[in-house]
Amino acid sequence: MTPISAENIVMNYGKVKALDAVSLKVEKGELFGLIGPDGAGKTSLIKILGTLLLANSGTAEIEGMDVVKQYQNIRRQIGYMPGKFSLYQDLTVEENLNFYASIFGTTLEENYDLIKDIYKQIEPFKKRRAGKLSGGMKQKLALSCALIHKPKVLFLDEPTRGVDPVSRQDLWDMLQSLKKDNITILVSTAYMEEALLCDRISLMDHGKILATNSPDGLIANFEKPLYAIRSGNSFKVIKKLKDYEHANSVYPFGDWVHYTDKRDTIDPLEIKSYLENNDTTNVEIKQIKASVEDCYMSLTSKNQNYEPA
Amino acid sequence: MKNFKIFKGLVRKEFLHILRDWRSLTMLLGIPIVLVLLFGSVMTMEIKDANIAVVDHAKDHDSKELINLISTSEFFKLVKYLDTSDEIDEEFKKGTIRMAFVFDKDFGYKLHHEGHAQIQLIADGSKILTSPSLISYGKIIINKHIASKNPPSRAGYYIIPTVRMMYNKNLNGRYMTVPGIMSTVILLVGALMTSLSITKEKELGTMELLLSTPINRFLIMFAKIVPYLITSFISALSIIWAAKYVFEVPVSGSMGLLLLNTVLYILTALALGLLISTFANSQLTAMMITMTLLMLPTEVLSGMTFPTDSLPVVLQWLGKLLPSTWFNIISKGILLQGAKGGSLFFETTILVVMVMVFYFWSVIRFKPRLQ
Numbered sequence: 001m002t003p004i005s006a007e008n009i010v011m012n013y014g015k016v017k018a019l020d021a022v023s024l025k026v027e028k029g030e031l032f033g034l035i036g037p038d039g040a041g042k043t044s045l046i047k048i049l050g051t052l053l054l055a056n057s058g059t060a061e062i063e064g065m066d067v068v069k070q071y072q073n074i075r076r077q078i079g080y081m082p083g084k085f086s087l088y089q090d091l092t093v094e095e096n097l098n099f100y101a102s103i104f105g106t107t108l109e110e111n112y113d114l115i116k117d118i119y120k121q122i123e124p125f126k127k128r129r130a131g132k133l134s135g136g137m138k139q140k141l142a143l144s145c146a147l148i149h150k151p152k153v154l155f156l157d158e159p160t161r162g163v164d165p166v167s168r169q170d171l172w173d174m175l176q177s178l179k180k181d182n183i184t185i186l187v188s189t190a191y192m193e194e195a196l197l198c199d200r201i202s203l204m205d206h207g208k209i210l211a212t213n214s215p216d217g218l219i220a221n222f223e224k225p226l227y228a229i230r231s232g233n234s235f236k237v238i239k240k241l242k243d244y245e246h247a248n249s250v251y252p253f254g255d256w257v258h259y260t261d262k263r264d265t266i267d268p269l270e271i272k273s274y275l276e277n278n279d280t281t282n283v284e285i286k287q288i289k290a291s292v293e294d295c296y297m298s299l300t301s302k303n304q305n306y307e308p309a
Numbered sequence: 310m311k312n313f314k315i316f317k318g319l320v321r322k323e324f325l326h327i328l329r330d331w332r333s334l335t336m337l338l339g340i341p342i343v344l345v346l347l348f349g350s351v352m353t354m355e356i357k358d359a360n361i362a363v364v365d366h367a368k369d370h371d372s373k374e375l376i377n378l379i380s381t382s383e384f385f386k387l388v389k390y391l392d393t394s395d396e397i398d399e400e401f402k403k404g405t406i407r408m409a410f411v412f413d414k415d416f417g418y419k420l421h422h423e424g425h426a427q428i429q430l431i432a433d434g435s436k437i438l439t440s441p442s443l444i445s446y447g448k449i450i451i452n453k454h455i456a457s458k459n460p461p462s463r464a465g466y467y468i469i470p471t472v473r474m475m476y477n478k479n480l481n482g483r484y485m486t487v488p489g490i491m492s493t494v495i496l497l498v499g500a501l502m503t504s505l506s507i508t509k510e511k512e513l514g515t516m517e518l519l520l521s522t523p524i525n526r527f528l529i530m531f532a533k534i535v536p537y538l539i540t541s542f543i544s545a546l547s548i549i550w551a552a553k554y555v556f557e558v559p560v561s562g563s564m565g566l567l568l569l570n571t572v573l574y575i576l577t578a579l580a581l582g583l584l585i586s587t588f589a590n591s592q593l594t595a596m597m598i599t600m601t602l603l604m605l606p607t608e609v610l611s612g613m614t615f616p617t618d619s620l621p622v623v624l625q626w627l628g629k630l631l632p633s634t635w636f637n638i639i640s641k642g643i644l645l646q647g648a649k650g651g652s653l654f655f656e657t658t659i660l661v662v663m664v665m666v667f668y669f670w671s672v673i674r675f676k677p678r679l680q
Binding site for chain 2: 047050052054080082086087088089091099100101105
């Protein structure tokens with residue numbers, strides 16, 4: 001039985017297509033990432049799978065149960081952590097946990113083992129009101145509450161958004177450690193580098209899934225040699241490269257400009273001299289390994305039929 | 310058993326919300342009593358020291374005696390002697406007086422020789438809240454005066470007070486208005502409590518998380534009622550206390566019966582609040598709906614301040630849809646007429662039906678998903 005499966009999910013908000021025939025399959029115990037920018041449709045997809053929204057068309061099943069007809073049964077088996085902190089801010093850490101335990105007919109003590117790795121980090125603050133916790137601690141509490149009833153499937157909507165880098169790392173460590181409990185996890189994020197921490201990912205943009213693969217598989221599929229180019233003036237570099245007749249894609253990446261060529265084999269020195277002939281000085285050029293973000297950029301430009309550079 | 314545990318968890322959570330938010334708690338408990346004290350005293354003070362004018366065409370011993378009695382009473386303050394009745398109109402328009410007494414030309418003569426004389430009581434018909442009371446207080450003084458003149462054994466002469474005013478319903482000021490205010494305040498505050506509590510959860514997103522759990526919606530709704538039933542009952546007790554001891558409204562019937570019906574009425578208000586919350590997604594909308602739906606209609610249509618039988622039939626029917634209309638009948642019946650439970654059976658049954666309808670309707674309307 002597949003923990004999460006979706007077929008041709010379509011979701012419209014008025015004229016805006018939030019999800020455009022999305023299909024997805026997540027295997028048992030997988031840590032699966034939905035990667036994409038804001039507005040890609042990640043949240044809508046998670047809410048539909050979490051039985052909170054009705055799709056306009058398409059079907060989805062959680063643990064073999066239909067998200068529309070058997071939503072009550074699904075809700076017993078899933079844990080959900082919304083993008084916005086949704087616990088009771090006026091209740092303490094302990095009271096929030098006890099409350100969520102009680103509505104699943106269980107207690108904190110009964111399921112302490114499952115959440116102890118996470119909960120023990122916030123336990124010293126158990127008498128503190130949830131609203132007074134820091135961003136990272138809020139997420140740890142929210143995760144504890146989502147796990148308190150031993151769910152089989154866990155949905156996390158952008159759990160690391162607005163959280164400091166240390167807490168982000170903590171959170172991913174916790175998600176990875178949950179795999180030993182055989183919990184299937186669907187997590188969304190807009191941070192491309194977090195994709196590497198997932199078993200498999202789907203890259204999403206404008207309501208479509210562009211590609212589904214393991215992070216390594218995705219990168220291995222990156223077709224063209226990728227070059228990183230830098231000079232004193234990256235604005236000028238981008239402009240000149242876009243004018244270059246062989247340019248396939250050009251986009252800024254931190255201090256560097258990432259470049260692919262239309263030709264299969266090229267000599268980087270040729271590009272360097274092209275730039276230097278067009279009054280750009282101190283040009284550095286090196287071939288690099290593609291990152292998930294590079295894959296994303298290349299897929300989105302294909303998807304939207306952008307004019308090549 | 311498991312459901313009971315879940316229910317206990319939900320109720321405990323609601324109590325924590327109420328206790329943590331001491332500002333709201335103070336408002337819940339304090340505002341009703343303040344409202345009742347305010348409205349109550351405004352309405353009762355109106356009857357004290359009302360400015361009056363006298364047109365004494367007779368100017369004899371009997372008229373002077375009666376004028377003296379009227380002007381020394383606690384209700385009236387004589388501010389003007391007028392020569393003709395025509396001047397009354399002008400004084401009303403200037404707002405200097407609220408009532409006028411006009412004595413017939415041969416007042417004393419007629420009284421002693423014909424056995425009856427006439428006084429005209431003129432009040433401002435546009436002030437429908439207070440004028441009926443002013444008239445009845447005037448009549449009371451006149452009747453008392455006659456009674457003291459007549460030997461108890463035989464009926465002697467009498468005075469016929471004629472009233473010139475459209476509304477002459479005998480309203481007894483605060484005795485009637487305090488129960489009315491009570492029902493409006495309990496209904497408003499009760500409906501606000503539950504509707505705000507649910508819409509707040511929608512606004513903060515906590516409802517979204519609650520929906521992702523398997524809790525039954527009957528329980529979510531029911532758990533919202535229990536804690537607010539207790540806070541509302543405390544504030545209702547303070548209102549009843551104020552009615553009894555501050556405004557000295559007599560409690561002719563059984564206090565236990567009144568409290569039981571108050572609990573029933575609070576339940577109606579809370580269930581109505583639940584229903585309102587299913588139509589609103591924000592606290593502001595919930596408040597607007599509650600205010601427009603309940604504030605003015607309960608004051609106008611439920612017989613709290615105006616006698617409903619002078620309203621158009623359509624409005625009378627609309628008034629019958631309001632829980633306060635029925636509680637007004639119940640509370641006035643118990644307080645003023647000493648009514649027993651049996652005679653209020655019909656009204657009580659209607660409230661029970663309303664609680665059921667509001668509660669189940671709101672459960673049905675409560676969406677198990679996000680909109």
